[in-house]
Amino acid sequence: MKIHYAWVIFLGCCIISFVGFGLTINTAGLFWGGMSTDLNLTRAEIALNATFGGIAGAVSLLFAGTVFKKVNTKLLLSLSFGITGLCFIACSFIQSVTPFYGIKVVLGVMQSISIVISIPIxxxxxxEKKLGILFGITGALTAVGGSFFNPIISHLILEHGWRTTYIIVGIICLVVLLPTALLMKFKPENGLLPYGAETNHTVAESNQAVNNVEANGLSIKEASRTPIFYSFIIAIICFQAAGSLAQHVPALIQSLNFSLQVGASVMSALLIGAAIGKLLMGFMLDHVKPVIVLLIFTLLGASGWYSTGVFNNVVFLNGSGFLSGMGQAIVLTAIPLLIRGSFGTKDYSQILSIILMFGAFANAVSVYIHGSMFDQTHSYSASLILNVVAYTIGFLCLAFAIQFRKRMTT
Structure with a gap:
C-alpha cells in the first residue's frame, strides 16, 4: 500500500517541531544568566535580544505566507535552516551586546519563516482530516523537544560555557534540519489531493477537486472585514504576551533563590505540560465543543502562572510550570485550527501569517516589558498577575469568534 506523501510532510513537521522549536527557541532563556554576567548586562538589556528578534520575526510574518506560495519550499527552508545554524555559531564569538542584537534580528526572521509559520501552513x-490531533502532536513535540534539550543545554552551559554551547546548537541545526528541508513540498501536485479528501477521481477530476479545495473560504481582503479577524488578533496578542514570560522562567526561578538547575527543571515541567496540553487539546478539539476546551485550558494556564508567585517549594513550582505549559497549547494548537475553520483554505497561509505577526510583536515587546518590570521591582509578581488578566481577555475574544462564526454559517 502506497503511503500518502502527506505523512512525509507530517514527519518533517515533527522534526522541525522537536529540534527547531524545542532546541533553538525553547532553550533561549538558559543562555541569559551566563551572558549577563560575562557581558555585564542587566536583565532588561539581555531580554532586549528577544524583543529585537521577535519584532524582526513579526515583520517577516507579514509577507511569509506569500513567500511560501511563490518560493520553492525546499529552497526556502534550506536557506532558512542553514542561516539559523550559522547564526547560533556566530553567537559564540560575540564580545558585546550590539552584534548579539543583530544576530537575533536575523534569527528572528529565519525562525519565523522556517519554524513558526511553516508547520501550520x-x-x-x-x-483535510485529523488536523486537530496532528496539530496537537506537532505542537506537543515543540514542548517535548524543549523538555528534552533544556537539561542538556543547561548542563552544557554549566560545564563548557555558553559560547561552546551555542556552537553545539548551531551544528545540530545544520545536521538535522537541513536534510529535513529537502523532504518538504508546499502542497499536493499533479492531481494528488490532501489526505482525507476524496481520491476516487480521474486525474482531471482530481485536479478540479484540488482547485475546489484551494478556492474554499474567504480571501484575505474579505477576512479582514469581519470582526472575527480582529478577535483573533486581540486574542493572540494576549496569549503571546503571557507566553513570553516563559523565556524568563529560568531567571524567574533564580530570583526566588533557586539554582539554574531548578530553573531548568521548572522550564522542563512547563514544556512537558505544553506537550501534554497540545496533544490533549488537539484530540479534544476534534471531539468537544471548542469553547469548552478553551475554557479548560485558560483556567489551567492562568492558575499555573498565578501559583508560580505563591509557592516556594520545588515540587509545587514544577507543578505550576506544568499548568502554565498546558495553557500554551492555545496558541500553537487552537488558534491555527480556529482560523482555518473560520476563514477556510483559500488564503489560509496569508491570513494565518498576518494574525501570527501581531502575536509575534506582542511576544517581542512583552519579553522586554517583563524584564524591565523585574529590574524596577526586583520581582516577577506584576508579570504573573498580568498573565492572568491576559488569559481572561484572550479567552473572551476566542469565545466571541466561535459564536460569531456560528451565526455566519446559520
Missing part, C-alpha cells in the same frame, strides 16, 4: 495544505 504545510499541515493545513496537506491534510
Amino acid at each position: 504545510l499541515l493545513g495544505n496537506w491534510f
